[in-house]
Ligand SMILES: CC(=O)N[C@@H](CC(=O)O)C(=O)NC[C@H](CC1(C(=O)N[C@@H](Cc2ccc(O)cc2)C(=O)O)CCCC1)C(=O)O
């Protein structure tokens with residue numbers, strides 16, 4: 045292959061270049077599936093043996109990437125006039141961490157594997173009230189269920205602190221090593237640091253500024269929901285200390301990271317007498333995991349989108365294995381880049397949340413299917429936020445009372461057009477979509493500063509809580525120290541998965557929803573729209589997905605919405621009826637909170653050893 049370039053000698057011979065691109069794709073469709081298969085094997089059976097195979101396959105892929113990069117140097121591709129070929133070369137040359145020399149590449153993959161293994165194997169023991177203190181519990185399903193259902197402050201604090209002790213606290217050294225090597229790779233690829241590299245995928249001038257403007261546009265809505273939740277939680281936990289600086293203790297919001305407050309629905313529903321208890325309905329109807337996937341797949345195919353390939357159900361891992369092996373339970377969707385193998389791995393539970401997650405993962409696979417005939421390097425989202433939005437857009441229709449009625453997941457005596465039920469539905473949506481906004485924003489605000497070198501290892505935790513206290517308005521329920529590393533307790537940090545993509549997705553999914561609802565001929569409030577069975581809407585979505593990352597994302601945005609910018613106006617329109625209701629509910633509340641968490645909470649950033657030293661001296 046290398047000979048093609050040099051034999052023509054002409055660095056601008058586009059015909060020869062295209063032949064080389066074909067060769068690249070053929071080889072990439074062999075190398076990438078092998079790497080994915082090895083990664084899949086480890087993710088579905090975490091053993092040292094499988095880890096070695098995974099590292100070996102990643103090494104082989106990185107060598108292929110290095111070779112390919114070197115061959116791109118045979119061409120003056122930056123001056124090609126054919127945009128498609130030029131864009132393929134640009135992406136082939138962008139090899140990320142593979143640019144590192146083999147020994148450093150092994151080090152960074154080792155550091156990442158260590159952290160992923162710690163996170164996936166973590167268990168928490170000494171549960172309050174347990175006879176046997178050596179009994180230990182995993183995040184999925186036990187700790188997640190406690191965070192979702194418990195109203196016992198102590199039990200919630202045990203799960204919250206225990207999870208952070210068993211994950212983040214064990215990672216700072218590996219994380220520091222990862223940051224150092226990721227930055228070195230980014231530098232070798234011409235970026236200022238790894239955050240600069242990650243942001244480059246959006247191909248957007250002053251991307252950080254744009255994200256900040258979107259976030260500012262949503263702050264008032266978040267403050268209303270925060271004030272309402274704080275008011276009701278103070279009633280539920282009367283007598284327990286809420287910081288006078290206005291934050292909500294982070295373990296009370298129904299989720300290990302306070303990123304989604306949907307589990308507080310029974311506490312926060314405007315009309316508690318009109319529940320949306322889809323989980324109970326699913327259980328009463330003996331829903332299985334497979335039935336959840338069939339339901340989701342039917343929504344896609346009724347829009348005229350593609351069904352799952354036959355192999356999909358055989359090869360996927362849709363339930364947590366019961367043979368005791370360690371797996372990465374965190375849900376994920378896999379493209380094997382051979383146009384044949386597509387899988388989902390998740391530890392499904394029969395709940396409404398998991399029905400939504402199933403649509404989210406199926407959205408990824410639908411995107412894989414729609415762009416599978418693109419050149420390998422174009423088999424990605426228009427930008428990473430697009431990939432995160434597909435499943436959620438469909439879920440916006442599936443979640444409506446109207447659709448739930450259609451699929452018999454609304455109580456028979458409930459009328460989907462009942463305005464009080466509709467307000468309960470909007471609250472339920474707000475507890476997932478509005479509550480998420482600051483969290484989706486702050487994770488990469490923290491990481492970008494770490495990659496810039498503005499946050500050193502001994503400031504990791506202080507800077508994390510500065511952002512959590514300032515942007516999310518939550519505070520730690522127990523004292524935090526620099527020896528803690530709470531960012532590491534969130535999957536995406538040890539797993540090195542960028543996160544701003546979810547913030548982008550939560551904004552653009554409402555733009556897509558608005559546009560597809562119009563296409564589907566919907567009239568009336570946006571939150572009542574269900575695009576189910578609209579092949580017009582399906583065709584628009586498919587046309588956008590088929591582009592993959594072959595065009596810059598404003599072209600893809602235009603293909604659906606007719607305009608080229610991200611904006612929050614459709615999200616705000618969707619929640620308008622609830623915003624009015626919230627304003628009345630919190631009119632006697634102080635909206636917002638101090639930038640810093642109160643003195644009692646989170647300011648004790650001294651290392652634990654000083655405390656222990658003082659204790660020893662005075663006793
Ligand atoms: C091989 C590979 O890694 N593939 C990628 C896909 C790709 O890049 O092709 C992938 O599968 N990533 C996993 C990740 C899983 C989930 C997640 O992490 N979600 C965020 C935020 C959120 C939460 C609720 C929600 O409704 C939407 C987003 C969180 O849980 O914090 C967990 C359940 C939902 C999505 C995902 O699917 O995005």
Ligand SMILES: [Zn+2]
Pocket residue numbers: 404408431432
């Ligand atoms: Zn996703």
